[in-house]
Amino acid sequence: MTGWVNPLRDKRDKRMPRIAGPCGIVIFGVTGDLSRKKLMPAIYDLANRGLLPASFSLVGFARRDWADEDFGQVVYEAVKKHARTPFRQEVWDRLAEGFRFVQGTFDDDAAFARLAETLEKLDAERGTGGNHAFYLSIPPKAFQQVCEQLQKSGLARPQEGRWSRVVIEKPFGHDLQSARELNAVVNSVFPEESVFRIDHYLGKETVQNILALRFANEFYEPIWNNNYVDSVQITMAEDIGLGGRAGYYDGVGAARDVIQNHLLQLLALTAMEEPASFGPHELQAEKIKVLSATQAVQPFDQTTARGQYAAGWQGSEKVVGLLEEEGFSKDSTTETYAAIMLDVDTRRWAGVPFFLRTGKRLGRRVTEIALIFKRAPHLPFDKTMTEELGQNALVIRVQPDEGITTRFGSKVPGTAMEVRDVNMDFSYGSAFAEDSPEAYERLILDVLFGEPSLFPVNREVELSWEILDPVLDYWATHGKPEAYEAGTWGPASADEMLHRVGREWRRP
Numbered sequence: 052m053t054g055w056v057n058p059l060r061d062k063r064d065k066r067m068p069r070i071a072g073p074c075g076i077v078i079f080g081v082t083g084d085l086s087r088k089k090l091m092p093a094i095y096d097l098a099n100r101g102l103l104p105a106s107f108s109l110v111g112f113a114r115r116d117w118a119d120e121d122f123g124q125v126v127y128e129a130v131k132k133h134a135r136t137p138f139r140q141e142v143w144d145r146l147a148e149g150f151r152f153v154q155g156t157f158d159d160d161a162a163f164a165r166l167a168e169t170l171e172k173l174d175a176e177r178g179t180g181g182n183h184a185f186y187l188s189i190p191p192k193a194f195q196q197v198c199e200q201l202q203k204s205g206l207a208r209p210q211e212g213r214w215s216r217v218v219i220e221k222p223f224g225h226d227l228q229s230a231r232e233l234n235a236v237v238n239s240v241f242p243e244e245s246v247f248r249i250d251h252y253l254g255k256e257t258v259q260n261i262l263a264l265r266f267a268n269e270f271y272e273p274i275w276n277n278n279y280v281d282s283v284q285i286t287m288a289e290d291i292g293l294g295g296r297a298g299y300y301d302g303v304g305a306a307r308d309v310i311q312n313h314l315l316q317l318l319a320l321t322a323m324e325e326p327a328s329f330g331p332h333e334l335q336a337e338k339i340k341v342l343s344a345t346q347a348v349q350p351f352d353q354t355t356a357r358g359q360y361a362a363g364w365q366g367s368e369k370v371v372g373l374l375e376e377e378g379f380s381k382d383s384t385t386e387t388y389a390a391i392m393l394d395v396d397t398r399r400w401a402g403v404p405f406f407l408r409t410g411k412r413l414g415r416r417v418t419e420i421a422l423i424f425k426r427a428p429h430l431p432f433d434k435t436m437t438e439e440l441g442q443n444a445l446v447i448r449v450q451p452d453e454g455i456t457t458r459f460g461s462k463v464p465g466t467a468m469e470v471r472d473v474n475m476d477f478s479y480g481s482a483f484a485e486d487s488p489e490a491y492e493r494l495i496l497d498v499l500f501g502e503p504s505l506f507p508v509n510r511e512v513e514l515s516w517e518i519l520d521p522v523l524d525y526w527a528t529h530g531k532p533e534a535y536e537a538g539t540w541g542p543a544s545a546d547e548m549l550h551r552v553g554r555e556w557r558r559p
Contacts, residue, residue: 297378
């Protein structure tokens with residue numbers, strides 16, 4: 052009977068989509084880019100896929116002097132421009148019936164009283180059931196004020212059988228101390244199980260596929276350790292600059308913007324042990340364990356690199372450097388490139404360096420996780436047979452060409468024994484007929500379900516800062532970022548960082 056599965060144990064067809072129950076979303080910062088380009092289109096796409104309840108409501112809160120119809124027009128324009136699914140009038144008409152707008156500022160008690168009244172009316176008229184998610188698409192400095200207003204107006208305290216949840220966009224603090232203060236502020240109003248910290252990378256299908264790749268396939272897990280893996284490289288490269296983003300980015304930099312959240316979460320999923328199940332608590336527990344065992348390698352002058360892009364060519368376009376971008380000071384020391392070397396001090400990964408890098412104005416836009424394997428002894432071969440052979444690699448491509456590539460050695464056709472690298476490729480686009488859902492679609496739906504698996508909890512956020520803070524403290528007192536030409540792969544110090552330990556960066 053070994054291996055037998057009772058076919059009657061679970062009759063639910065797991066291919067059937069889950070539809071959210073009665074609920075609504077309130078967006079603070081509804082006039083911002085994130086709301087227009089991501090949130091509103093994602094909500095429409097969910098409705099178009101039939102994943103939202105017919106009674107769903109969307110409430111915007113902002114200073115603008117808008118009527119409900121004005122807000123509806125803003126949503127309409129955002130959907131027409133940015134939605135991924137085809138526009139269908141009947142879906143739009145049904146969704147738009149639940150649109151409401153509340154004018155006010157974050158310090159306006161009367162505005163929050165009007166918001167409470169609006170939601171109460173929606174509960175009565177549309178049957179949203181008193182279930183509301185409050186999406187804080189606003190600067191972190193405003194989190195405390197909005198949370199306190201939600202508490203004062205009674206919106207953060209759901210009645211029996213109802214829920215209130217808060218959704219927070221990064222950055223989750225500026226360092227460990229500010230992250231702890233931010234967590235304390237939010238948790239003083241919303242319990243941790245009602246707090247959803249959005250890291251949109253965790254909503255990407257290929258990121259979730261890391262778990263399937265590792266734990267659903269017998270031939271990967273046995274070699275997913277320091278017996279076979281030489282090093283791991285996690286890269287998030289962008290080819291765009293920072294024109295127009297000085298207000299957010301200057302003083303923040305690449306390490307805080309990307310490494311602290313996106314890349315350390317990718318590391319956790321890559322390096323964690325197998326959870327007992329994919330339930331949220333089990334998954335979070337394993338990520339916390341591996342982040343607790345992770346630390347930046349010293350000395351930082353040899354194991355880290357930072358840079359700032361200068362003028363150069365991005366493809367056929369001549370582009371300016373950061374210091375010439377609008378809004379940036381001529382003496383800005385904000386890094387646009389950051390690379391660090393980490394140790395994961397567990398039995399599985401002892402001795403395997405993890406290299407994390409991110410940057411703007413690099414050679415191309417790509418996010419990937421690459422496991423670089425140790426070299427085979429090559430005992431039967433002489434040097435000329437394998438001189439064109441590199442190291443085996445398994446590369447998980449997160450964006451833009453989602454998929455997995457395996458690089459291995461193969462004999463070159465001919466009479467001589469010559470071995471050369473070849474690639475075996477899996478592409479999401481060609482393997483599956485259905486497009487992957489956009490990250491915000493998945494994450495918004497999980498908020499409505501109360502499914503926290505893909506959202507970092509307090510301890511994960513704090514551990515990430517504990518890993519990164521020593522590097523940031525060192526950089527703050529040791530010179531300026533090194534200039535690198537736009538369109539290249541970063542500063543020379545980043546290459547030197549790997550050469551010191553006998554390795555080199557992949558060129559995606």
